[in-house]
Structure formats: structure tokens, C-alpha cells
Amino acid sequence: MPEVLISRPIHELAPLLQKKEISPVELFNEAIERIHELQPKLNSFITITEEEGRKAAVEAESEIRKGQYRGPLHAIPISVKDLFATRGVRTTAGSKVLAHWIPDYDATAVARLHQAGMVLVGKTHMHEFAYGVTNDNPHYGPARNPWDSTRVPGGSSGGSAAAVASSQCTASLGSDSGGSIRTPAAVCGVVGLKPTYGRVSRYGAIPLAWSLDHIGPLTKCVEDAAIMLAVIAGPDPKDPSSSSRPLADYRQEMRGSIRGLRLGVPRQYFFDHVDTEIQKFVSAAIHQLEGMGATRVEVDIPDLENCSAMEAHITLAEATSYHEPYLKKQADDYGPGVRTNLEAGRYLLASDYVKSQRTRTLLQRNFNQAFEHADVIVSPTLPALPPPVGEVFVQSGDLREHVIDAFLRFNIPYDLTGFPAISLPCGFSSAGLPIGLHIAGKAFDEATVLRVAYAYEQSMPWHVSRPTSPK
Amino acid sequence: MGLAALLLAPPLLAEEQSLDATIRSMTTVTGTNLGAPWLQPTADLVGIILSDSQSLRTLDLGSIEPATYFQAD
Numbered sequence: 001m002p003e004v005l006i007s008r009p010i011h012e013l014a015p016l017l018q019k020k021e022i023s024p025v026e027l028f029n030e031a032i033e034r035i036h037e038l039q040p041k042l043n044s045f046i047t048i049t050e051e052e053g054r055k056a057a058v059e060a061e062s063e064i065r066k067g068q069y070r071g072p073l074h075a076i077p078i079s080v081k082d083l084f085a086t087r088g089v090r091t092t093a094g095s096k097v098l099a100h101w102i103p104d105y106d107a108t109a110v111a112r113l114h115q116a117g118m119v120l121v122g123k124t125h126m127h128e129f130a131y132g133v134t135n136d137n138p139h140y141g142p143a144r145n146p147w148d149s150t151r152v153p154g155g156s157s158g159g160s161a162a163a164v165a166s167s168q169c170t171a172s173l174g175s176d177s178g179g180s181i182r183t184p185a186a187v188c189g190v191v192g193l194k195p196t197y198g199r200v201s202r203y204g205a206i207p208l209a210w211s212l213d214h215i216g217p218l219t220k221c222v223e224d225a226a227i228m229l230a231v232i233a234g235p236d237p238k239d240p241s242s243s244s245r246p247l248a249d250y251r252q253e254m255r256g257s258i259r260g261l262r263l264g265v266p267r268q269y270f271f272d273h274v275d276t277e278i279q280k281f282v283s284a285a286i287h288q289l290e291g292m293g294a295t296r297v298e299v300d301i302p303d304l305e306n307c308s309a310m311e312a313h314i315t316l317a318e319a320t321s322y323h324e325p326y327l328k329k330q331a332d333d334y335g336p337g338v339r340t341n342l343e344a345g346r347y348l349l350a351s352d353y354v355k356s357q358r359t360r361t362l363l364q365r366n367f368n369q370a371f372e373h374a375d376v377i378v379s380p381t382l383p384a385l386p387p388p389v390g391e392v393f394v395q396s397g398d399l400r401e402h403v404i405d406a407f408l409r410f411n412i413p414y415d416l417t418g419f420p421a422i423s424l425p426c427g428f429s430s431a432g433l434p435i436g437l438h439i440a441g442k443a444f445d446e447a448t449v450l451r452v453a454y455a456y457e458q459s460m461p462w463h464v465s466r467p468t469s470p471k
Numbered sequence: 472m473g474l475a476a477l478l479l480a481p482p483l484l485a486e487e488q489s490l491d492a493t494i495r496s497m498t499t500v501t502g503t504n505l506g507a508p509w510l511q512p513t514a515d516l517v518g519i520i521l522s523d524s525q526s527l528r529t530l531d532l533g534s535i536e537p538a539t540y541f542q543a544d
Contacts, residue, residue, distance in 0.1 A: 306530065309520065309527040312523065312524075313524070313527075343503075343509050343513040344513050344516040344517050346505075347493075347494055347497065347513065347517045352524060352527070352528070355527060355528070355532070356527065357538050358538075359532065360537070361535045361536060362532060
């Protein structure tokens, strides 16, 4: 696409908006034009909020003209995963079950984005109830990857990642319970940040699994992720799990040096059965970070082989519990994949659920021991490239596995422990598909995660590559 | 009669029930009568999860308590 405003990141647009050098309405018009152009090809949105967005853009223009500039998100076109309650705007969670639900309140993260002056351009496509990794949705059709529209965009925040990558909006809000921000970020070539559990309020986000759900941004670059996090983070009396731990100045701390910082490279699990091209680019990224002064440290993290079972027991139990009332009244409105998952949740043992929750404590201890020797832990975000829409198996190096197993594998440990993790682009496969670098940090230390990611991004600007218009 | 009864009786004691039969028999526990077309895929998924849970079930966690955000205040 030609260089247009909507293809630029927040941190470039914001000063131009503040100085009145560009018009919020003009920026919004570019976003809407792009959405209408790409929606038939990529299906990134479930609802396009053209009317509401235009009104917000006009208001932003008026406020900025009067000198009432609110901050770096003022007048920025942003999309929100269709799992967040939006006052007056249909919220389907990607399901027929909620096809006509129009909430009378905003999710806390959405309210904070509104307060910061965002212009909402639409509700993005998602895997039904966030219960999957491909965004192959039986009710709203499959969403597609902007780098190759025959392939999946990852999920469950796939519409958000595809919309940011293809410049249908500047940034998006997603959720991550088993990698649902980081997986689509990796396969669509954008930045996806899963903050620490409790850092961002979950209030108003339709739950998949309460104890695993995290809210975070998908953006064009690391600096934009820092800007978004600063707005949505912080305690919320409406979410009992939200934390009052103090927030860092993410944008400022992100710019610090990584000299002497310890990069933990796990000996186990995170480099097993990985596509050779992904392995190559992630190894190169680690070398790049070492070249910038970081120190590579090999770390041991035991018990990771239990993550898949733990995630299954926790997600199935919590999701089935949440959906029970809907299953009683609207069971036939679920797609077959999600319906099967929800039914299965009735037949697992409570003792396995509790054991999984207890094992999370063990896993946290194991990671905390690793973090005594390392400041961050680096790995691939995913072991495999995204499959064609409808294909359920992928090749992860020497292992052919189900796409769910592949896409959850490296993400789940950080949903189970709640530690912050980011995916950012670190290369492209020979087929032109983006590859994600995964950087995780200590609890509530998003600042260090962002610092390492920013340093890498500044030295290897893969993130500036954008897909050409899909056929 | 004694021998005939023994020969004709189903081998209940020695054989484990299949998962779909187990699920069918759990109606009183779950309050849900799961029939076609959901019974088989549900049984298959439960089977996969149980098979994947063997290592988890053998873990000795000692006195480790569950991760939770429950607060009494």
C-alpha cells in the first residue's frame, strides 16, 4: 500500500495530531476506507463502527483544535476484539450465542481507551468465545492472514492482529489465555503484549477462563505497545484480580540500555520440535541481542511437560462453568468445536483441576528460580508457521502436530504463571510468513520485557515491513 | 442354572468401560444426557486430555497450595 497516515504507528501520528498537522477525521477516513477495501478479503471485523467512529473523530478534531489534547491515543483509530463489552455496540464474542447482545457498559480497558481519546473503528473477528487458535469461525466465516490470505491469522485475537498488520487500524485490544495475543501477533508480523496477570483489568471481557485471561495490546511496534499499556494498566475495583502494584513509565524505561542484561535461554521445552526457519531467525535474534551487550545465560525450567494438561483442565473447567447457563438455553447456537470443548468440561475431575492450580504454584517457583539467573527468557513464540485455513495439522520441525498443540505450546507457560510476555517480528520464512520472537519477564516487570524488545526492534526493524494488498 | 448364568453374564468385572459408555452413565452426576452427535467427539476429547494428564497426576506436590486470587476482604 502507498505510504498513508493509517500505516504509521501511534508514536509517529500522535505528535502530528497534537500539532494539528493532520486531521483526526482524515485519519479516520483512511482507516474506514481501508477496512471497507479489505473486509471482503481478510474478514478482520465482526462489526465496523463507522458511525460511532466518525462522531469520535469529529469530537477529537474539535477538542484538539481547542487545545484540549488528551495524550498519545487521542484521535488514534483503534479496534477492539469483539470479546470486550462496548456500550451501545454489539458484542458477539464471535458467537451466535451473543449475536444480538448490545451491552450498556464498557469493559474497563475499553473505557480507559475512550478516556484517552481513541477513535473506535470496529470490533474485531475472533475465534468463537476465544476458545481456539485459528479464527476459523463457523458463524462469521474464517478471518485470514494478510501476508497470505489462504492461511489463518492465528487466534483467538486474529482479527486484531490482521487489522493492525494490514493498517485497517493503528492498534488493537486483545486477550490472551493460551497465547491469543502473541500467536496472532507472531503470524501476522505485529507486536503483541500479554501483561502480567492482574496488570490490566479483565472487567467487561467475556471470560474464557478467569484465572488464565489476560488483556493486552496488539500494535505495529514496541513503543506503541508501551503507550497502550500505560493507558489500560492499573487497578480496578471491578476486577478482584487486578493489582495495585505501581506502574512504570514504560515508554521511558523502554529506552534504557540492555548492556549487561541477562538473556535466559531455556535448555528444555522452548526449543523442542521447532520449524527450522523459525529456529534460525530466533537464534539470530538472540545473537543480535548478545551483540548489543546482553549476556546469554542457559536456564533450567522443570515441569513444563505438564503445561498442556494443566491448561486443558483449567480452561475446560472454568469455561464450562461460565457457559453453563447458555448451554442450558442455547446449546445449538455454539459451533461444533466450542460445543465439544464445553461438553467435555463436564467430564473431567475436580481433583485434576485443583492439581493443575497447585502445579501453577510449582511452575511459578520454577520460573522464579530461573529468573534468579536471568532478567528475561527468550524463545520462539511458535514452533510452526500458520497453516492454510481449514488445515488442523502443522509441521513443527520433526513433529507433525495439531495446530492447537503447536500454537499453545510456548505460550501457555506464561498464561499459567501470569508472567508478562511479548511477541515481536524477528524475520520472515522463505514463503514470506512472519516469525515471532518471544520475550518473557518477571512478574510485573513489563518494563524490562519492553526494553529488550525495543532494543531488538531498533537494531532489526522487521516491524516496518507490511503486507501488500491481499488478493 | 448356576453355570449358565455364569457363562451368559456380561464380563463386567474384568473390562473397563469405554469413555462414551462412561459419559452416558454419568447423567445423574452431570444432569445432562449427552447423546449424538456430541457423545463421541466429547469422549474422544476427554480421552486425549486424560492420556495427556498422566504425568500431572503422578506429580507429588507436597504442601503446595493452589494459585488463587480469592481474597477474604
